Amino acid sequence: MAGGKAVAKKATAKKVTAAKVTAKKAATKKTTGNQTAVKKTAAVKKATVAPKKASAAVQGAPAAKAVAAPPKGESQTALVRRARRINRELAEVYPYAHPELDFENPFQLVVATVLSAQTTDLRVNQTTPALFAKYPTPEDLAAANPEEVEEILRPTGFFRAKTKSVIGLSKALVEQFGGEVPGRLEDLVKLPGVGRKTAFVVLGNAFGRPGITVDTHFQRLVRRWQWTAETDPDKIEAAVGALFPKSDWTDLSHHVIWHGRRICHARKPACGACPIAPLCPAYGEGETDPEKARKLLKYEKGGFPGQRLNPPQSYLDAGGRAAPPLGAG
């Protein structure tokens, strides 16, 4: 565990450096052009009390005492521009953002996603190798002895309910879809235990079809950013979908979820170390002192900086690293 912590600390330092680089780039962009964009988002900037430059948010901005005011009167065009800029900034901070569940095919992804409820992706990644070694296909899992599956799934919590779900899901795949995971939303949501969120994870990451994953992080962040006031996941999905081209949806979901897991936490957002503070109307909701904020940066359960034990090559090429191997944390 100690090794894992050291590694996580290192990752944090690296992330802050990445944030600084991003902030610098953002500041350069501001001074070298794009005056129109600056003008049009003036209403947003005036309303916030975040530091003017993202670098200031990381390096030593004065602490904001109150929660920043909302961007009153922001037009739809200004909102679209601000939302897309946040996504671009996050893409620079998390160039390797990706689904954090290990999978080799759509069946593994749909099962892993169902198992990820109420636990970390790292825990799921530590559990699924044994599951898929014993039950590599929907047919195998459909015919499994539930008690044996429960034993494997025990570490993920709610293991009896999850066993029922994945066996039921596998049976449905065998009986209704010839043992294949369907690639259409309307079919996926008919599978037991699969809602729109899981369906979009599968469509976006196993089939390359654009989808917005409205999980708990996504809901919290888009409300903090005032992209939408909706609270119903389907309405959030529609409102946010309207701000971005479809082709951005899957990556946008990863960026937002990664930011929620790493910096913009539910209870203690690290505003003082946040690279998108100048664009965020909720700046000040969390710790604004840069030193204190930096201490809040964390990665779930030692994932460094992601949670995959077997990440794809593209993730490693972009600077991502595998999580510590099983038993290391």
Ligand code: SF4
């Ligand atoms: S940590 Fe969250 S709330 Fe704070 S400035 Fe960043 S995005 Fe906004």
